[in-house]
Amino acid sequence: MLDIKITKTTHPKQKPADETKLGFGKKFSDHMFVMNYTEGKGWFDPRIVPYGSFEMDPATVVFHYAQELFEGMKAYRTADGHVQLFRPDCNAHRFMDGCDRMGIPPIPAEDFEQAVKALVKVDEDWVPHSDGASLYIRPFVFATDVGLGVHSSKNYTFCIIAAPSGAYYAEGLNPVKIYVEDDYIRAAPGLTGAVKCGGNYAASIKAGELAAKKGYAQVLWLDGVEKKYVEEVGSMNIMFKIDGKIYTAACVGTVLPGVTRRSIIELCKDWGYEVIEGKLAIADIMQAGRDGKLEEVFGTGTAAVVSPVKELTWKGESVEISGGKIGPLTQKLYDTLTGIQWGKLPDTKNWIVKVD
Numbered sequence: 001m002l003d004i005k006i007t008k009t010t011h012p013k014q015k016p017a018d019e020t021k022l023g024f025g026k027k028f029s030d031h032m033f034v035m036n037y038t039e040g041k042g043w044f045d046p047r048i049v050p051y052g053s054f055e056m057d058p059a060t061v062v063f064h065y066a067q068e069l070f071e072g073m074k075a076y077r078t079a080d081g082h083v084q085l086f087r088p089d090c091n092a093h094r095f096m097d098g099c100d101r102m103g104i105p106p107i108p109a110e111d112f113e114q115a116v117k118a119l120v121k122v123d124e125d126w127v128p129h130s131d132g133a134s135l136y137i138r139p140f141v142f143a144t145d146v147g148l149g150v151h152s153s154k155n156y157t158f159c160i161i162a163a164p165s166g167a168y169y170a171e172g173l174n175p176v177k178i179y180v181e182d183d184y185i186r187a188a189p190g191l192t193g194a195v196k197c198g199g200n201y202a203a204s205i206k207a208g209e210l211a212a213k214k215g216y217a218q219v220l221w222l223d224g225v226e227k228k229y230v231e232e233v234g235s236m237n238i239m240f241k242i243d244g245k246i247y248t249a250a251c252v253g254t255v256l257p258g259v260t261r262r263s264i265i266e267l268c269k270d271w272g273y274e275v276i277e278g279k280l281a282i283a284d285i286m287q288a289g290r291d292g293k294l295e296e297v298f299g300t301g302t303a304a305v306v307s308p309v310k311e312l313t314w315k316g317e318s319v320e321i322s323g324g325k326i327g328p329l330t331q332k333l334y335d336t337l338t339g340i341q342w343g344k345l346p347d348t349k350n351w352i353v354k355v356d
């Protein structure tokens, strides 16, 4: 158990009046959680303080060598006004795994969860009330040694900030076009694809920009060795419904193990679908598309929950999916998961953790 010291702000910010204009990750709540680490001493001084800047030496190692890690999760307000989290233990354990890969001293999962809950509790009034809106929570840790030598840092800061964010789909689920990236790669065996580190994103920004210029919403990444097998999209995992079965890449080191992915696999299995986690060649997906067997394609992630795909383009050829419409399974998954998250459906899977 952390002994969290709470210092409340004396200058509370004005809360956004119009929740339809929140956007994503632009406004932040009144407080943040901070905790420090020094070798020999361990994690110390867990505290909730007014949201504010860090002062950092320009030679702080994270600026140069990117030893850092983050998480993304949400707090949801139910119709009767309670605030709840969705599977925070999954984020906490994934963060521990990520720390291990990045050479960062782990934060025990129960401390991580306690810190998230404590911040949400203090900033409870920042959890939006409108349908589909939520408080996005961003825990992150970074190396704070000062000096330009490349080494595992002896000092770290762990921080959690929270951003009231608008409904991802203000006008209903919106199917998108996806560009299958055949040039750049996101991950390769032995690298950091399975953990949520900023470096993965830094390496993917250029491909995303090029695809956006061509009119695509996201990039679909292929495996980094043969560029033959599908892995994931942008900041989401991806699933394909082909001839009644559901396929998704296995989480074997190059794919981020999404909490949404995992939850959707469980739901699909409960509903009697066969779910295959393994290698799925892009050539076979395109062929299924041509044969009319590619029934549904959707991305999965905390921000969007599911993101229906209406078209895939690979090496200049495009296939259309479900006639450009949202497939019935995609819609059912969206309704079920958001129903559980916002407390409209019973939490039959024990996924909900109440904050108040």
Ligand SMILES: *Cc1c(COP(=O)(O)O)cnc(C)c1O
Pocket (backbone or CB within 6 Å): 072, 196, 232, 234, 235, 236, 237, 256, 257, 258, 259, 260, 261, 300, 301, 302, 303
């Ligand atoms: C966060 C993330 C996901 C989705 O994970 P969720 O836990 O479902 O939000 C998928 N891919 C990448 C690269 C990510 O960073």
